[in-house]
Amino acid sequence: MLLVLSEDHKEHLSFLTKADGSVVEEFGRLALEFLRKGTNPKIYEGAARKLCVPVGMVQHGVEGLMFLMTESSKHMISEVDFMDSVLALGFGEELIQSLLQLYVQHKHQIRSILSQLLCNQPAYHNLEWRLDVQLASRSVRHQMVPMVTIRLLLTRSSDVGSTQSCMDLQTDPSSLLHMISTLEAALAAVKTSDARRILRNIK
Amino acid sequence: MRFRFCGDLDCPDWVLAEISTLAKISSVKMKLLCAQVLKDLLGEGIDYDKVGKLTADAKFESGDIKATVAVLSFILSSAAKHDVDSESLSSELQQLGLPKEHATGLCKSYEDKHCALQDKLRDTSLRLRRLDSVSWRVDYTLSSSELREVNEPLVHLKLQTQGTEPGSSDTTVVSISPDKFRVLLTELKQAQAMMNALQ
Numbered sequence: 001m002l003l004v005l006s007e008d009h010k011e012h013l014s015f016l017t018k019a020d021g022s023v024v025e026e027f028g029r030l031a032l033e034f035l036r037k038g039t040n041p042k043i044y045e046g047a048a049r050k051l052c053v054p055v056g057m058v059q060h061g062v063e064g065l066m067f068l069m070t071e072s073s074k075h076m077i078s079e080v081d082f083m084d085s086v087l088a089l090g091f092g093e094e095l096i097q098s099l100l101q102l103y104v105q106h107k108h109q110i111r112s113i114l115s116q117l118l119c120n121q122p123a124y125h126n127l128e129w130r131l132d133v134q135l136a137s138r139s140v141r142h143q144m145v146p147m148v149t150i151r152l153l154l155t156r157s158s159d160v161g162s163t164q165s166c167m168d169l170q171t172d173p174s175s176l177l178h179m180i181s182t183l184e185a186a187l188a189a190v191k192t193s194d195a196r197r198i199l200r201n202i203k
Numbered sequence: 204m205r206f207r208f209c210g211d212l213d214c215p216d217w218v219l220a221e222i223s224t225l226a227k228i229s230s231v232k233m234k235l236l237c238a239q240v241l242k243d244l245l246g247e248g249i250d251y252d253k254v255g256k257l258t259a260d261a262k263f264e265s266g267d268i269k270a271t272v273a274v275l276s277f278i279l280s281s282a283a284k285h286d287v288d289s290e291s292l293s294s295e296l297q298q299l300g301l302p303k304e305h306a307t308g309l310c311k312s313y314e315d316k317h318c319a320l321q322d323k324l325r326d327t328s329l330r331l332r333r334l335d336s337v338s339w340r341v342d343y344t345l346s347s348s349e350l351r352e353v354n355e356p357l358v359h360l361k362l363q364t365q366g367t368e369p370g371s372s373d374t375t376v377v378s379i380s381p382d383k384f385r386v387l388l389t390e391l392k393q394a395q396a397m398m399n400a401l402q
Contacts, residue, residue, distance in 0.1 A: 128328075128329040129329060130328055130329045130330075135397065135401070136394075136397055138390055141397075149329060149331065151329050151331075166367055168331055168367075
C-alpha cells in the first residue's frame with residue numbers, strides 16, 4: 001500500500017528534498033533519536049545555523065521524517081511501496097536509497113518502541129502470599145479460621161514510564177481452590193482444537 | 204524427577220542448563236561466589252567487581268555471570284524456603300550434575316548461613332501495614348466552647364505505619380476518652396495474653 005501524506009507533511013519534507021545526502025542522513029539520525037529520547041532544541045539550533053535556514057524549518061523537517069518512518073513501520077509497508085511513496089514526495093534517486101536504508105535498518109526497532117506506547121491495562125508483575133490461621137478475635141475466642149492473604153503487584157506503562165500498584169486480597173482456602181481450578185481451566189482452553197485452529201491461521 | 208529443594212516439584216529447565224555453567228569454575232572460586240550471593244540475599248549488597256574477578260579465569264561473558272548469580276540465588280533461597288538440610292541438598296545437586304566438590308562447597312556455605320537466611324526470609328514475608336511506632340500524650344481539657352467546665356483527661360495516640368509503597372509511612376492520630384481507652388487497653392491485654400500462650 002502507498003503512504004498517503006497530508007499537505008502540511010509534504011511541505012515540511014519539501015525542504016529536505018533539496019538538501020544533499022549527508023544532511024538527510026543526519027536528519028534521519030536526529031529523527032530516530034527523537035523517537036527514542038525526545039527532542040533537543042540545541043541540536044536544532046546548531047543544524048539551523050549550519051544550513052542557514054530558520055529553526056522552525058529544521059524542526060519540521062525532523063518531525064516530518066520521523067512521522068514518515070513511524071507510519072511506514074506501523075503499516076509494515078514493503079520496500080517497493082516505501083520507495084514509491086517517497087518518490088511521490090519529490091525526493092531524488094540517491095536520497096530515496098538512503099531513506100530506504102534508514103527504514104530497513106530501523107523498522108523493527110521503531111515497531112518495538114511503538115508497541116510499548118500502547119499498554120493501558122495494568123499487567124501482572126509479582127504475587128506475594130501468606131497463609132494465616134485466625135485463632136481469636138475481639139468477639140469470638142477459640143476459633144480456627146485459615147486465611148490466605150495475597151498481594152498482587154501490577155505495573156502499568158504510560159507516557160511517563162511505568163507505575164507500580166499493588167492490590168491486597170484475602171481469601172479462604174475453598175475460594176482459593178476454586179480460583180485455582182478456574183485459572184487452570186482457562187489455561188487448558190488454549191489447548192482446545194478451536195484455539196489451535198485459530199493460532200495456526202494467525203501464524 | 205521431584206526435588207526437595209524445589210519444593211517437591213520438577214527442577215526448572217534454566218537451573219539444569221546453568222548447572223553445567225557452574226561446573227566450569229573451580230570449586231574454591233565457587234565457594235567464594237556463594238559467599239557473595241549469600242551476602243546479597245541477606246541484604247548486604249553484592250560486589251560485582253569481585254564476582255567479575257572470580258569468573259574471569261573461566262572467561263564468562265556478562266550473560267554467563269548473570270546466569271551464575273541467578274542460579275546460585277535460586278538454589279540457596281529455595282533450599283532455605285523449603286528447609287532442606289545440607290546433605291539432601293548436596294545429594295540432589297549431584298543428581299543434577301554438579302560435581303561433588305562444588306556441591307560440598309555450596310552446601311557448607313549454605314549450612315553456615317542457613318539460619319540467618321531463614322530469618323531474613325521471614326522478615327521479608329508479606330505483612331500488611333506494619334506498625335512502626337506509637338507515641339502518646341495525655342491532656343486535661345479544662346473548658347471548651349460547648350461547656351465552661353469540662354475537666355476531663357484525654358489521650359492522644361499517634362500510630363506510624365508502613366504504607367503500601369516500600370519506604371513510605373502513614374500517620375494516624377486518634378484522640379480517645381478515658382473510658383474508651385480503658386476498654387482498648389483491656390482488649391489489647393487479652394490479645395497479648397493469647398499471643399504469649401502460643402509462644
